[in-house]
Amino acid sequence: MIEQIDPAAAWQFMLNHPEHVLLDVRDPIEFAMIGHPPEAKNVPWKFAPGWRINPDFLEGVKQLVPDVATPVLLLCRSGQRSQEAAEQLAAAGYLKLYNICEGFEGPLDDDRHRSSRGGWRFRGLPWEQN
Incomplete structure (x- = not known):
């Protein structure tokens, strides 16, 4: 089962469960240039610009998170790619997603801008850029 969790609840979960892994599934350029939560691990689900699925995604996660009982929080730009990636992990036997x-x-606002109506940054949670 994949639980839906908002950014503030995710941050609280991370503080309360040190055994977690925060998996950022965005393209490496997004991860580095737009920013990411501290200690997030980047294993892309899809690669820009064509948004092709990463054929090595599952293997990359298995190397990072070998125990399928480890809580894994997944993050992307808006929650769509991370949901798709979570579904792949659920199918592979991961239990706490x-x-x-x-x-x-x-999400996009009326002017087609992000970070103005929701998301990790909008909620004022810790983040960094490379």
């Missing part, structure tokens, strides 16, 4: 439903940047 949490999709951060607003993502890092949140």
Whole structure:
């Protein structure tokens, strides 16, 4: 089962469960240039610009999280790619999956901008850029 969790609840979960892994599934350029939560691990689900699925995604996660009982929180830009990635992990037997439903940047606003209506950054949670 994949639990939907908002960014603030995800942050609280991370503080309360040190055994967790925060998996950022965005393209490496997004991860580095737009920013990411501290200690997030980047294993892309899809690669820009064509948004092709990463054929090595599952193997990358298995190397990072060998125990399928480890809580894994998944994050992308808005919650869509992370949901898809979580579904792949659930099918592979991972048991404790949490999709951060607003993502890092949140949904588009009326002007087609992000980070103004939701998301990790909008909620004022810790983040950094490379």
